[in-house]
Amino acid sequence: MDIVIVGIDLGKNSCSLAGLDAAGRVVLRRRLRRDSLEKFVSGLGRCIVAMEACCGAHHLGRIFEALGYEVRLMSSEYVRPYVKSQKNDDLDAEAIAEAATRPTMRFVPVKNQDQSDIQALHRARERLVSERTALINHLRALLLERGVVVAQGRRKLEAALETFADEEGDVGSLSPRIRILIEDMRAEWRSLDQRIAKLDAEFVQMARDDEAAQRLISIPGIGTINATALVAAVGNAKAFERGRDMAAWLGLVPRQMTTGGKPRLLGISKRGNRYLRKNLIHGARAALPYLVERETPLGRWARGLLERAHKNVVIVALANKLARIAWAVLAHGRKYDPQFEGMTA
Incomplete structure (x- = not known):
């Protein structure tokens, strides 16, 4: 088999492969476990490896590039028009291979390990910020249900909660149990702030060490x-x-x-x-x-x-x-x- 390009439809556990020859005919179809891809592709000889730019694609792209293969990653929306009827994993792999042969196709560069690591840290920070925002909204709703209206702004809410913590006894209609709940939520809020600040400090150091970021x-x-x-x-x-x-x-x-x-x-x-x-x-x-x-x-x-x-x-x-x-x-x-x-x- 003279395979020119291999399209791989990535799955969590199993992946489908479709190999095309120089004329664009499908000469190979396989379904493999993800951990068997490297060994199988390395036995095909030099060819182009095409995948959608999805979860795990950049990791496999780095592996195949280290083996000497040309890797072409594409956005899934650009592959979709090449999928024929009766969509399944095998036809998806064939569509990926066919889309990668188009001269006007836009490809996604394979990210190196450092780029992937930085993106992972940004996703972690975004998740923490979302959790903090949800916690603040929960606190506002909790106080509003008890007749305590706080001005907009995270700092103003912090100041109001500090006032409640300093005062003795009940504040308005805040029961002792709700005061304890608010203190627990404030502790969680402080913990999120510390974790976000730690990531921010790490980004500052990265920017200092990277000439492009500077x-x-x-x-x-x-x-x-x-x-x-x-x-x-x-x-x-x-x-x-x-x-x-x-x-x-x-x-x-x-x-x-x-x-x-x-x-x-x-x-x-x-x-x-x-x-x-x-x-x-x-x-x-x-x-x-x-x-x-x-x-x-x-x-x-x-x-x-x-x-x-x-x-x-x-x-x-x-x-x-x-x-x-x-x-x-x-x-x-x-x-x-x-x-x-x-x-x-």
Whole structure:
């Protein structure tokens, strides 16, 4: 068998393989356990290994690349059009192999171990932040049910809880049992804060030790969280031809609808990396007041846009521009220059 490309449909325990020859015919079908993939593929000779960029794909990609294979990872949404009727694992593997042969297909670079580790830490931090937010909402609801209304803001809630802890006896309709429950929840809150702070300190150290992250931090609106997340997800930005492509990958472009022969811009798309998109928008919101006060090309652009668009629209547009600037900084190996006129192109 002269196999040119192997498509692998990854599963938790078993995986389906489909091998194509130079003419695109299926010459091999196998179903193997995941731990048998390395041994089986290593016996096929030199070929292209194609997979969807799902859980475990980057780990296997690193293994196959170490064996000398060319690895092509693709987003599942790009593979779906090649799946024939009666969808099953074997047809999925065939579709993966066929999609990987298309000359216009967009591939996902295989992440190295360091990139995967940083992304794992970011996911852990995001989970802790979500748990803390849920705990704060629970505390607010608990107090509101007993007639205690606290102003918005995490710090104001902390101050109110400190006041309740300092006072003796019942506060309003807070029973002794509820006071104990609130103290337990406050202890859990402090524990989450400490774990988040520990991860933040680790990201700060990573950013200090990484030259690419240092260049990204020079961009307004991009701090250690955004910088380390971008380095882990994008690498050196070589996967994108232009900054516009990177902004589209993050979902920071508006959808379009044609009405009466004229294009109409709608809200931003929900495609791409949700975590990076959210953090870039938060960074743009924090940097906007600083930028509009500066006599720089980016500041003049932001002021002009604020005069004719809503603030939230400007924030998303600024996030789009920050993504494109980040691509330029990573791709060209230079720090951000606030006086560069091409920054507003």
